[in-house]
Amino acid sequence: MFNKVLIANRGEIALRVLRACKELGISTVAVHSTADAEAMHVRLADQSVCIGPPASRDSYLNVHEIIAACEITGADAIHPGYGFLSENAKFAQILEAHDITFIGPSYQHIMTMGDKIEAKQTAKRLGIPVVPGSDGAVTEDDDAKRIASDIGYPVIIKAASGGGGRGMRVVWKESEMGVALQTTRSEAGAAFGDDAVYIEKYLAKPRHIEVQVLGDGKNVGIHLGERDCSLQRRHQKVFEEANSPALNEEQRDRIGMVCANAIGEMGYSGAGTIEFLYEDGEFYFIEMNTRLQVEHPVTEMITSIDLVNEQLRVASGAGLSVGQQDIAFTGHAIECRINAEHPSTFVPSPGKITYYHPPGGLGVRVDSGVFQGYSVPPYYDSLIGKLIVHGRNRVECLMRLRRALDEFVVDGIDTTIPLFRDLLDNQDVQMGDYDIHWLEKFLDEKS
Numbered sequence: 001m002f003n004k005v006l007i008a009n010r011g012e013i014a015l016r017v018l019r020a021c022k023e024l025g026i027s028t029v030a031v032h033s034t035a036d037a038e039a040m041h042v043r044l045a046d047q048s049v050c051i052g053p054p055a056s057r058d059s060y061l062n063v064h065e066i067i068a069a070c071e072i073t074g075a076d077a078i079h080p081g082y083g084f085l086s087e088n089a090k091f092a093q094i095l096e097a098h099d100i101t102f103i104g105p106s107y108q109h110i111m112t113m114g115d116k117i118e119a120k121q122t123a124k125r126l127g128i129p130v131v132p133g134s135d136g137a138v139t140e141d142d143d144a145k146r147i148a149s150d151i152g153y154p155v156i157i158k159a160a161s162g163g164g165g166r167g168m169r170v171v172w173k174e175s176e177m178g179v180a181l182q183t184t185r186s187e188a189g190a191a192f193g194d195d196a197v198y199i200e201k202y203l204a205k206p207r208h209i210e211v212q213v214l215g216d217g218k219n220v221g222i223h224l225g226e227r228d229c230s231l232q233r234r235h236q237k238v239f240e241e242a243n244s245p246a247l248n249e250e251q252r253d254r255i256g257m258v259c260a261n262a263i264g265e266m267g268y269s270g271a272g273t274i275e276f277l278y279e280d281g282e283f284y285f286i287e288m289n290t291r292l293q294v295e296h297p298v299t300e301m302i303t304s305i306d307l308v309n310e311q312l313r314v315a316s317g318a319g320l321s322v323g324q325q326d327i328a329f330t331g332h333a334i335e336c337r338i339n340a341e342h343p344s345t346f347v348p349s350p351g352k353i354t355y356y357h358p359p360g361g362l363g364v365r366v367d368s369g370v371f372q373g374y375s376v377p378p379y380y381d382s383l384i385g386k387l388i389v390h391g392r393n394r395v396e397c398l399m400r401l402r403r404a405l406d407e408f409v410v411d412g413i414d415t416t417i418p419l420f421r422d423l424l425d426n427q428d429v430q431m432g433d434y435d436i437h438w439l440e441k442f443l444d445e446k447s
């Protein structure tokens, strides 16, 4: 196992990784921007190194400073968390050249899955069902029109290098295609430095269902079931649960095994998520994330498997601690993403937390780096914590979640906690009856 791990991230995920390291007896190094000098991940780490000014590109994305911090502190490995450098193949490759272990898959796998066109082709080759669409990149209006009329409108144009719900445009009819194609290409070029776009069928009422996988880097892949992340705003997840209320055991096993086999065949190393849209009983691959995800705790709650521990084990050469036969699902878990934002306008609300009281009790987990007196800086993502609740079944989980939300007090800034209280009053949410458009409609009706 590693002696010392550097955590190249901030906020709740830096703490999450730090906890797993501590439980394995690994020393930790926190890196931080000047804005995060007082942050909890810095306070709890064995060592810390300031790597630059507040702007992410000068600190959390500053590869040279991060490698220097690693060398100064003698860390063996870097855990990238999610976001920032976690899916940067070049970063993983540079670490390899410096003899520092990247806690994640090989840079080749990151590269393949980072290009959504290549990812889709790879998935198809591995027997994973994909959304019908263009075979590769589309540049010409005429090609786009031909492909769209073959699959049938509406279609969605997506940037090959897109992420975070950006770089997508729905096209409803042929007369809109020319402008839509060229606009999406130029936006993609400006936002991602890659103007390649592809076309796929726009599914009208799908759910977003994703499968958590682990690979040993050789030939074994396992799955830890699915998460349902259909409640989204602007293609960003807000509320996630496991298992999905829409799947039965047979469907879960079937899609899970398709994913596990693909991961084994790829020789994939560590944790990953294969994302699908699910409609009318069919799964359609949309992308694979080659990292830990924000919503990973719901899987941990129903499997009792520490995903970061498994990542550390695989990266260090110790191998997975479990096989497919050891994975069992117990009860139901839900996660609410608590953002420092107004609960209905979603305007970011940085500032000082004057009073903080997190909920507790059986089956309640709060992953957060904030505390009373902490100032949420304005420079980063507005996620300040996650409330994750487990119950023996979905009803118990919902009741416990309501209780936990009622206990949760964060004063001084706006948070999205009241939104979740409203959601739990809704019958569709109570019944688990929603698709990826449900939340936006709910929010429109409310305003």
Ligand code: ADP
Pocket: 131, 156, 162, 163, 164, 165, 166, 168, 200, 201, 202, 203, 204, 206, 208, 232, 235, 275, 277, 286, 287, 436
């Ligand atoms: P990103 O990498 O930006 O997260 P994804 O490909 O994972 O992009 O898509 C994000 C979300 O966009 C999905 O969860 C879904 O809500 C919507 N979406 C993507 N592709 C389609 C599609 N073919 N049909 C309908 N909605 C889609």
